[in-house]
Amino acid sequence: MTNPQSSCDPLAESRVPLYGPQFQRKSADLYAEMRRAHGPVAPVLLDGDVPAWLVLGYREVQYVVSNPEIFGRDSRRWNAWDRIPPDWPLLPLIGYQPTMMFAEGAEHRRRAEALDDALADVDQFALRAQAQQVADRLIDTFAGAGEADLITQYADGVPLPVVARMIGVPDVETADLVREVNKTHAAGEGANDAYTRVREKVRRLVESKRENPARDVTSRLLAHPATLADEEITEDLLHLMNAGQLPTAYWIGNTLRLMLTDDRFAMTLSGGRQSVGQALNEVLWEDTPTQNFPGRFAVRDLRLGDRQIRKGDLLILGLAAANHDPLVRPDPQTSIGNQAYMSFSYGEHRCPYAAQEIAKVIAEAAIEVLLDRLPDVVLTVPADALTWRPSPLFRGLSALPVKFTPGLVVL
Incomplete structure (x- = not known):
């Protein structure tokens, strides 16, 4: 039987679960594997197999958070609310609250x-x-x-x-x-x-x-x-x-x-x-x-890291992955003394x-x-x-x- 989500999501088979016991190992290795397989922006699944994007690249994370007019913070912009049950475990973090965090x-x-x-x-x-x-x-x-x-x-x-x-x-x-x-x-x-x-x-x-x-x-x-x-x-x-x-x-x-x-x-x-x-x-x-932070919501259709992002898509900020991005940190030991981390x-x-x-x-x-x-x-x-x-x-x-x-x- 065909999964209805798979039939409408061309990336369904390649999405990486962003949950589970794999996070009990060295997380840097996990993010490196995801970067090799998907580049700086990876298709992922949150709890309940809800689709999102994980931004792994340092420059891509910096671009997202530096352009609030393109990537909004108000989670009411999300295009997946019809899939979210009232007891969803990530609701306290993503559900809109009248705090400055979502303003x-x-x-x-x-x-x-x-x-x-x-x-x-x-x-x-x-x-x-x-x-x-x-x-x-x-x-x-x-x-x-x-x-x-x-x-x-x-x-x-x-x-x-x-x-x-x-x-x-x-x-x-x-x-x-x-x-x-x-x-x-x-x-x-x-x-x-x-x-x-x-x-x-x-x-x-x-x-x-x-x-x-x-x-x-x-x-x-x-x-x-x-x-x-x-x-x-x-x-x-x-x-x-x-x-x-x-x-x-x-x-x-x-x-x-x-x-x-x-x-x-x-x-x-x-x-x-x-x-x-x-x-x-x-x-x-x-x-x-703080390894991954949800998130930002695309204000319009756009491309990021060679990925087509749709209006209302959720982007998870891969702060830990950005810290290990080899494009900006080729020698990890030389950067530890500075404060350019994400x-x-x-x-x-x-x-x-x-x-x-x-x-x-x-x-x-x-x-x-x-x-x-x-x-x-x-x-x-x-x-x-x-x-x-x-x-x-x-x-x-x-x-x-x-x-x-x-x-x-x-x-």
């Missing part, structure tokens, strides 16, 4: 500039101290045991409490908010209810800061000349929390893996202050936390520069505190036994089991 043109610029300005005023010395506090508290929970999983017990727990305090969440409410956000990320039973509760907490936060402003991101957004509505601020703060948690947690975990498995870093683990920054930068090139995207919808710096401060503080507190930490499994979460969009370890000399709890 276009002047509306996006208005909201993005307000957030940029609010984040740029964050005191990075205070931010580092807060990240160190959170890191110390987490280490206290396992320091006496002599062993831990540095993903679930540490890296996953650092970013969100710091971001919550940065936006002005009272300390007494932070733990509850973190629990609820983690439920939404787990995407299991009760995730939707948890998201509703998180949204209500953020809405109340915005309301309280309008009455009693303080020195925090929420208050600065409320006072910004862009005159954002409370609803706009609520939505953008929700996006900030989600964007600040998962990629930063994975950045911490992937960097710890590198430093524990690569002799260039492992031999200076006891006090390798200079190595932490180098490791963070290398991870953004080699194992960037890990934070590019163009007007990139991760704000201030947000990038905030993520780096949090990640660097988390790693340095761990190395100070547990200077003899080592893996308890072979490096090649470590497994990655099977996500086509993000690159993060399932676990990072370690042992160390049991240490004192900081009181």
